[in-house]
Amino acid sequence: MKHKGFDLEVSIVSLCVHILGLLGLGVNGQYLQSPCPNIFTYQLDPSTREIFGYVEIPDLRVGDVAKLNVELSIAAELTKNNYGSIALIKTREQTGKDILKGLPAQYRINFPRRDVIPSMKMIKLNDKIICSGYRAQGRLVTTVRLAHTLQIKFKTASIVTQRVINGERQVPQIGTVSNQFDALTRTQQTPVTLPVNNRVCGKAVTDISVSLSINGKRCEPGQFPWIAAIYYRSPHRGEKPIYICGATIINPRHLVTAGHCVFLADELIRPERLLMAVGIHNIDNFFEETAVFSNVKQIFPHPAYIDEDSLNEADIAVIRLVKTLVYTPYILPICLWKGDDSLDKVVNMDGLVAGWGVTEKGTTVIPNYFRARIVSKRQCSDNLGRTYSHNTKIFCADGLGAGPCNGDSGSGFVMRRGDHYYLRGLVSRGRVEHDTLKCDIKKYGIYTDIAPFRFWLRDTIEIPNFG
Numbered sequence: 001m002k003h004k005g006f007d008l009e010v011s012i013v014s015l016c017v018h019i020l021g022l023l024g025l026g027v028n029g030q031y032l033q034s035p036c037p038n039i040f041t042y043q044l045d046p047s048t049r050e051i052f053g054y055v056e057i058p059d060l061r062v063g064d065v066a067k068l069n070v071e072l073s074i075a076a077e078l079t080k081n082n083y084g085s086i087a088l089i090k091t092r093e094q095t096g097k098d099i100l101k102g103l104p105a106q107y108r109i110n111f112p113r114r115d116v117i118p119s120m121k122m123i124k125l126n127d128k129i130i131c132s133g134y135r136a137q138g139r140l141v142t143t144v145r146l147a148h149t150l151q152i153k154f155k156t157a158s159i160v161t162q163r164v165i166n167g168e169r170q171v172p173q174i175g176t177v178s179n180q181f182d183a184l185t186r187t188q189q190t191p192v193t194l195p196v197n198n199r200v201c202g203k204a205v206t207d208i209s210v211s212l213s214i215n216g217k218r219c220e221p222g223q224f225p226w227i228a229a230i231y232y233r234s235p236h237r238g239e240k241p242i243y244i245c246g247a248t249i250i251n252p253r254h255l256v257t258a259g260h261c262v263f264l265a266d267e268l269i270r271p272e273r274l275l276m277a278v279g280i281h282n283i284d285n286f287f288e289e290t291a292v293f294s295n296v297k298q299i300f301p302h303p304a305y306i307d308e309d310s311l312n313e314a315d316i317a318v319i320r321l322v323k324t325l326v327y328t329p330y331i332l333p334i335c336l337w338k339g340d341d342s343l344d345k346v347v348n349m350d351g352l353v354a355g356w357g358v359t360e361k362g363t364t365v366i367p368n369y370f371r372a373r374i375v376s377k378r379q380c381s382d383n384l385g386r387t388y389s390h391n392t393k394i395f396c397a398d399g400l401g402a403g404p405c406n407g408d409s410g411s412g413f414v415m416r417r418g419d420h421y422y423l424r425g426l427v428s429r430g431r432v433e434h435d436t437l438k439c440d441i442k443k444y445g446i447y448t449d450i451a452p453f454r455f456w457l458r459d460t461i462e463i464p465n466f467g
Contacts, residue, residue, distance in 0.1 A: 032117055035118065036131035051117050053109030055086075055348060057125060060099050061242070066150040067126050068110060072116035073139030084112040086146040093265035098263075099152055100234060102244075105146065115439045118144065158266045194206060200327060202226070202335035202420035208439040219367040221281045224354040226421075227367060228255050229283050229412065230319075231275040234262075241275050243283045244437065246355040246411035248423055250318075252325040254461050257410035258426050258448065259305040259315045266307045271296040276321060279330040283356050284365040290330040292427050295322040300460050313393040315428040315448045318460045335413060335422045336458075341451040343395055347376050351397065352417040353445075357408030371396035372413065375444060393452045396444035405439035411448050425448050 011197045032042045032051075053070075060066055069084055088095050089106040100103060111118055121143070123131035135141060203227055226249045231241035245261035255276065262269050271299065272295070277283070280291035304314035326329055348351045353370035378389045380396035388394065404427040405410070413425030425447030450457075 004067055006193065008295070012179030018141065019357060020340050022288065023336045029129065032119075035120055035133035036123070039131050040123060042117070050111075050114055052111065053120070055109065055123065056104040057107070058104040060105055060152055064256050065126070065263075066105065066152065067124075068107065068148045068150070069127075069146075069452075070120075070124075070146045071122040072111070072118035072144040072146070073134070073136040073189050074112065074142050074144060075136040075140065076113060076142060077140055078112050078118040078142050081113050083144050084109045084118075084146060084170040086148045088148075088150070088225060092150070095150070096152055096265055100232070102234070102239070105150060109146065112144065125361070133240040139354055155160050165228070169253075183287075190238050201333045202414070202422055204332070204421075217369060219281075219369050221353055224331050224352075224367065224369065224414075225249075225279070225328075226334040226414075227354050229277040229280055229356065230257060230261060230410065231277065232269070233273050233275055235273075241408070243356065245409045245428070246357075246407070247276070247319060248412035248426075249278060249325065249331065250336060250423070250457070251333055251461060252327070255319045255321070256412075256423070256426065256450075256457065257309040257317055257319060257406075259301045259317045259427055260307065260312065260428075261410045262317045262319070263307050268299065274319070276319065277330060278325060281367065288456055290328070292325065292331060293323070296320070298323045298462070300397050301455065312428060313448070315394075316453055318427060318457065334412060335417075335420050336352045337422050337424055337451045337454055341376075343449060343451075345376070346374050346415065349374055351413045352409055352421070353404060353408065353413050355404070355408040355427065357405040358428075363407070369401035370399055372403070372445060380444055380446075384446075394428065395449050397425075397447060398444055399441060403439060403441045403443070404445045427452055 017396070024262070034040050034042065039056060041054050042051055045052055055068070056068070057066060057068065066091040086107055086109050089108050090098065100217070119136045120131065120133040121135060122129060122133060159253040171253075204223055215311075228249055229243055230247050232244050233241050245257055247255040247257035247261075250256050255278075261314050262274075274296040276294045276296060278285075278292050278294070280288055282288060285291075287291075299317060299319055301317040302314040305312065305316070306314075327333075350371050350373050352369055353372055354367050356364060356367050374395055374397050375383075377390055377396075379390070381387050383396065388396075404440050408427045409429075411427045414421040415424045427445065428448045429446040
């Protein structure tokens with residue numbers, strides 16, 4: 001819970017000590033001066049009269065992992081297990097909201113002693129030095145190393161969640177953000193339209209090759225015409241929307257995605273904060289000729305979805321668009337699963353996953369796809385080290401050297417039946433390697449099983465639309 005009083009005190013102290021940091025600060029005969037005042041300053045806690053370290057890390061993005069390593073140098077001997085600490089000033093949820101607003105992450109360093117204040121020797125962010133200081137002076141000098149890792153996500157329970165595009169990219173400015181996309185949705189309609197009927201679903205105009213490379217393969221435009229991109233709109237006008245998740249077209253007004261994709265800090269995202277893009281290939285190019293953008297009318301997470309539940313077996317949500325899509329060779333729905341719901345009937349069968357997730361080469365703005373093979377619940381439990389009951393509404397799939405990663409959440413797992421592809425699952429979670437915090441392709445991907453939810457999907461789609 002956010003403590004407003006504490007936040008207010010921090011703001012006041014920050015203003016005062018910013019001036020002191022430029023001039024230097026004298027404490028118990030020590031002259032303290034930050035080697036990098038834009039990142040680190042010495043501050044005074046007015047409630048305890050203690051000096052602490054204040055760190056600001058700017059320019060973080062949702063989907064990033066911020067590994068912060070701090071090295072202090074103190075001219076004193078320290079007692080065992082008393083080396084100080086580093087922690088976020090605000091909660092992880094509030095920090096995530098600040099980052100979405102373009103604000104820095106704020107950290108507090110508690111020093112090991114009150115009478116001797118350490119020098120800042122070095123700060124690293126993801127193994128890159130961002131602040132270089134100096135060693136303390138004295139006969140006995142102790143080096144203190146503190147570390148903090150922050151994975152910036154749209155939710156708290158899932159390991160694989162969302163990705164954003166790293167770096168700054170320029171988008172032509174033709175008014176406000178909302179006006180830009182209103183203009184796009186009016187003008188970028190491909191003239192070649194297709195009929196709205198069952199024969200159109202799950203059948204790409206461009207052939208889907210079956211000779212897949214082990215680590216995934218780049219998609220061609222129109223190869224998976226049912227995939228869609230979900231963007232988060234910043235509350236600040238003029239800021240570029242942030243890609244957060246994949247989704248799948250199921251009819252001209254509805255898309256389906258993972259439930260955790262529509263929650264931010266455990267709260268359901270308001271429809272006006274989301275922007276949907278269909279027919280898009282490069283998620284960083286808002287002016288693609290084939291792309292169509294739509295605002296969101298309503299969001300329907302499954303009623304059984306619990307954001308704090310690590311299993312999240314109801315990790316599914318439906319998004320209703322403001323506008324009705326016009327089908328083109330680049331915009332087509334997937335076929336919804338029908339027939340037997342039994343997972344045993346599809347074990348050892350292959351499916352395809354396409355999305356804008358991180359690849360072995362890093363972040364990408366072009367979709368990639370890979371083949372994955374459904375495994376039994378027992379194989380899943382053995383591989384992931386936890387027990388999944390036979391009735392759990394998820395399945396695991398072996399990516400055969402590939403797997404879902406940051407940015408793939410919500411993307412569809414589709415299986416071929418005859419000449420059509422059918423939606424069987426949604427990317428829910430993956431695993432990360434403990435040491436590198438990179439996606440672990442040796443572990444199976446976890447998918448929400450669509451089959452048990454197909455009647456809920458049907459009923460949700462049929463909810464009356466007012467407007």
